Amino acid sequence: MRVVDVQLGDRSYPIYIGEQLLEQAGRYLEQHGLSKQSPLLIVTDEQVAPLHLGKLEQSLQAAGFRFVTAVVGSGETSKSVAVFEEVMTRAIEGGLDRKSAVIALGGGVVGDLAGFVAGTYMRGIRFIQMPTTVLAHDSSVGGKVAINHRLAKNMIGVFHQPELVLYDLSTLQSLPAREVSAGLAEMVKHGLIWDAEFAYWCLENAERLKALDMEAMGYGLEKGCSIKAIVVSRDERENDLRAILNLGHTIGHAIEAVAGYGEIIHGEAISIGMVGSAMIGEALGAKPGLKDTTSQMLQALGLPTVLPAHLDTDRIMGAMMHDKKFQEGRMTFIVPSAIGVVAIDHNVDYDLVRQTVEQLKKEA
Amino acid sequence: MRVVDVQLGDRSYPIYIGEQLLEQAGRYLEQHGLSKQSPLLIVTDEQVAPLHLGKLEQSLQAAGFRFVTAVVGSGETSKSVAVFEEVMTRAIEGGLDRKSAVIALGGGVVGDLAGFVAGTYMRGIRFIQMPTTVLAHDSSVGGKVAINHRLAKNMIGVFHQPELVLYDLSTLQSLPAREVSAGLAEMVKHGLIWDAEFAYWCLENAERLKALDMEAMGYGLEKGCSIKAIVVSRDERENDLRAILNLGHTIGHAIEAVAGYGEIIHGEAISIGMVGSAMIGEALGAKPGLKDTTSQMLQALGLPTVLPAHLDTDRIMGAMMHDKKFQEGRMTFIVPSAIGVVAIDHNVDYDLVRQTVEQLKKEA
Known part of the structure; x- marks a missing residue:
């Protein structure tokens, strides 16, 4: 198991890199003081969901966390304002409050979308990244999150640092x-x-x-x-x-x-x-x-x-x-x-x- | 002329309260180091525009600032995701860059909408408030900006402090x-x-x-x-x-x-x-x-x-x-x-x- 500490003062956070981390997600969230009263929102896409969502949900359930899930289409088109609004609907209907967290399970698109939801829901709640691509190592550091405007990519966004990144290397095996x-x-x-x-x-x-x-x-x-x-x-x-x-x-x-x-x-x-x-x-x-x-x-x-x-x-x-x-x-x-x-x-x-x-x- | 200093470390800013301030807006923006190369975006509404927009535009023009203007419908319905996206379109088409600023000329709705645009355009650019209502004294302090989700008010937002607030008391005379x-x-x-x-x-x-x-x-x-x-x-x-x-x-x-x-x-x-x-x-x-x-x-x-x-x-x-x-x-x-x-x-x-x-x- 490898750990990278991202040093950003009171916004510092760890990146855990290792195998089979999704199966231990509940324990990690517990250690990081996430609330079990406030529901979590898992954002993932239709390609990742059948491969990895079950493991994550099972681990969260076993640890006693409540959660709702939003599965979006895979690819850049999900970084639209319309999909952003849909995920917000899910968060509101799921009863997320200020102590809730948004989990991004997927690649860069899911990370960007979920991060912008976390950064703007009730003016910002907790954010956790669980990258499932090699590319996402880049977006898991630095807190830049954004969605696309139809005229320009990444034009609408904020800086919102995650609290925790769980990089499960086992998920990479399914990548083309x-x-x-x-x-x-x-x-x-x-x-x-x-x-x-x-x-x-x-x-x-x-x-x-x-x-x-x-x-x-x-x-x-x-x-x-x-x-x-x-x-x-x-x-x-x-x-x-x-x-x-x-x-x-x-x-x-x-x-x-x-x-x-x-x-x-x-x-x-x-x-x-x-x-x-x-x-x-x-x-x-x-x-x-x-x-x-x-x-x-x-x-x-x-x-x-x-x-x-x-x-x-x-x-x-x-x-x-x-x-x-x-x-x-x-x-x-x-x-x-x-x-x-x-x-x-x-x-x-x-x-x-x-x-x-x-x-x-x-x-x- | 009265000045309130909002003390927020490196996000501190002054609120100027006085009469006929819109006529001097260009000079204030100059003093605060706003860029004349980067276009400004003025956001206002259809009630305020005929009363006060001319004075502001004239003052900015005289000082050599470039700007584009977005006039939205008046009232809470303009805090929708759809109107937010339209104002973003105006910002992109107007060529706003990272040194640009968004000016909110109006009441609380315009301040919230324009502030959320400023807080998320290219992950945050400068924001200037020019309140035209008594109510807006409240929203001109504190940097809370947000738009509405159809299920809940102020659900989508960020904290984004203005650089400067120009409170022109003369504009209040036209209020019902x-x-x-x-x-x-x-x-x-x-x-x-x-x-x-x-x-x-x-x-x-x-x-x-x-x-x-x-x-x-x-x-x-x-x-x-x-x-x-x-x-x-x-x-x-x-x-x-x-x-x-x-x-x-x-x-x-x-x-x-x-x-x-x-x-x-x-x-x-x-x-x-x-x-x-x-x-x-x-x-x-x-x-x-x-x-x-x-x-x-x-x-x-x-x-x-x-x-x-x-x-x-x-x-x-x-x-x-x-x-x-x-x-x-x-x-x-x-x-x-x-x-x-x-x-x-x-x-x-x-x-x-x-x-x-x-x-x-x-x-x-």
């Missing part, structure tokens, strides 16, 4: 290979922004990670969560440093928006975006080879590094203009200067970004 | 008498919970207040805001003390819900609720006369103190069960023991509350 790789994109990203040694470790252990070797996966998630925890604890509200976690995300979000959510999934879009960031890094003075090493790492983890040629460059640029990383008209990018070293550049030239997007369609 | 009185209910409430002298001052100056005498109104609003600021600064997130601000609100909210929002407006419902609280206080040991003095103060301010007989007691009790003041099944009430002195009682008997609601239909 494509989703495992997509999750590994965020894992290696934590190396690329902060820790070259960890980035190379991901490269060397790519096969073990893709095969869901529990020892390798446990270490990778612990390390990924730890790096993110350090960054977030130094800048909880994203005033400056925290922005480095967005490596690859400006281009990545635009790719997702233009491709239509689903054709290219989040981790894949971020992978292509990180290759683009490395290209921008080289154009701005990083040693040649940065882009090739970055691509090699991502490819080893089973990730795409080339942009599908049919995606229109102008539409991608247009989608970026809606992105939150633009302030006062200038383009802000997280730009790597070497593996493990990035800087926040607020003055990246629009034309350079455009050329990079074009280039991403050609190079492998 | 009924709304002035409704606002005075919250003003005298601040005396009833904290400061007997101020409660009696409200009684003695009732005629001047109802006639919108600027000197009396300025003092009353300053005092009301100051008392609330003291309470909120000691307990920003409503863990304990802050709950005393809910005097009269448990019964009041239930009355509003059952009467249908509109027949009895918020301040009126709170007035009846405060009489009920005084009755409960007497039943639990306060000196006889507490209820009569409370009623006398409220009547002097032009407020109702009797519950319309056609409102069904069982429905009122049912509506209370949905209220946020219930935790783990027990009934929590703010119970006065004298004018200016209240306590939080977590164990008020259900039957006593029911009898009180019945009694409220009979006594003047």
